[in-house]
Amino acid sequence: MTATTAQYPIGTPGVPWGDAERAQWLSRQVRHRSYHDDVVRTLERLSERFGVAEYGQLHYPPDHYRLFAVRNRDWRDRLPIVLVTGGVHGYETSGVHGALQFVDRRAADYAGRVNLLVAPCVSPWAYERIHRWNANAIDPNRSFRENSAAEESAALIRLIAPLRDRILMHIDLHETTDTDETEFRPALAARDGKPFEPGLIPDGFYLVDDSANPQPAFQRAIIEAVRKVTHIAPADANGQILQANVVAPGVIQYPVQQLGLCAGITGARYTTTTEVYPDSPRATPEQCNEAQVVAVCAAIDFVLANANN
Template sequence: MTKSNIYPIGTPGEPWGAAEIEAWRNQQSRQRRYDVDIMPRIDALAGRYDRVVYGELDYAGETYPLLALRDRSFAPHLPTALVTGGVHGYETSGVLGALTFMETAASDYAGKVNLLAIPCVSPWAYERINRWNYDAVDPNRNFRPDGPAREATALIELIASVQSPFLMHIDLHETTDTDASEFGPARAARDGKVNDLELIPDGFYVVDDSANRQPAFQQAIIAAVESVTHIAPPDDNGEIIGSPVVAHGVIEYPLQELGLCGAITGARYTTTTEVYPDSPRTSPEECIEAQVAAVRAAIDFALANP
């Protein structure tokens, strides 16, 4: 899908200042509840895993504990795997996929891998169904220790505290129609740039790290997900969202250079999943199942190829 949209905030060609950010913020409203939807499910898993509070957000008096689940005992002889969801809070199947994996499948890996899961990295954005945080900052372009997004810096601090080296990190995302209709135009307006129309791919795909290519790992994930939902084809230019398709359902980004979440562990195996929940060929439940299948395939491959 493509859609041209002149964003209603700001002056075309001029980056936003404090007044425009405040105007944007005033348009955001709480549409769902982190403390109702997500926290009770994390709390319910505390009988099996350590529930870790690794930080807190405080936005205009609204506070959000940042929560992780980790194996009670990190065995030094085992590899460590990280599962993250909700870096972009509006990408629902990433949040629910991480939770569902922990609820239904994580126990299969007991004694095989040290698991650390952060189901909802950006709870304020989860509640507003938004890509950005309270400050109109995209956490997933700001994963660096001195960055402006507390969602990102708190997670970096948590990762730095883990003593065991990471073998695998899977970061669960979605690509939605609102990327073209809302978030692309908002980003262009915020930055004082021209909005480039974006073609939203119909289907699942993954993003490899161009600085650490792992093609067999990516294809193992695609093969597993293909039994659950359809894989995004390349567009007429052989691309997905402006990046060349390097293999079936696979594109590449320089993760560290772009400040993306997938770069924070230095793991051998990293991937970012992208589900398309707006497709008439899928459902919310199928999108969650696809995320769970991706997590399982990623851990299975990493363990088989350490």
């Protein structure tokens, strides 16, 4: 789909936002769902089988959030670590629920084979408000850098810091939605004082590989597994998805560390970012969640089969 070109209702065209505009934007944000009910309660149930620990806290007065990560209980130092992250963008629902569903239904399959570390909801404030940014109008998925301005990103960096050299694979679970074009990209352009250029939303699942460390066989294995669950996004007329060249069916590449993306925080050999399209008439919420679970399993299966290659 293409987006409207109407002016964003906050700010002056061509002028970056200041404190007043950010405060106006924040005043418009509404809580639509509960992090505690949807995520924390699920983690409490999972804690009967897995290790669940707090790794940070977020303070957005009057709101306060505790951040949690899940580990397998039979953690063994000799095993490689697999990192799964979801909800870096809080509005991308299947990233959160796909990560939780993976832990609940499939994580036990990998007991004694890898150490699993899962951060299912990196941005709970944004999850509740179905938003891309945090309360300071900062995109956490452009903020995975040293001295990050996004506490969501900084907390996750601190979590993985002691383990970084042992992480073999990192899969970051995302969605691309129609609201990217109708709300979030127009808001980004307004915030930064830049013109908004409408684009196309790809219909289907795709992956973002790291252009600085491409792993085509790894990406291909995930695509082929997910293809059995939901459709793969085709390239547009220019052979691209979101203005990035399609290097293989359903695969594009970004310089993930350079852009401050979550997939770049570990320096792992195998990394990918999943993208499902929940607004497609050809996909249900259940399919989107399942696509995320299948992607995680396919990624782990591949690295276990090829870790010594």
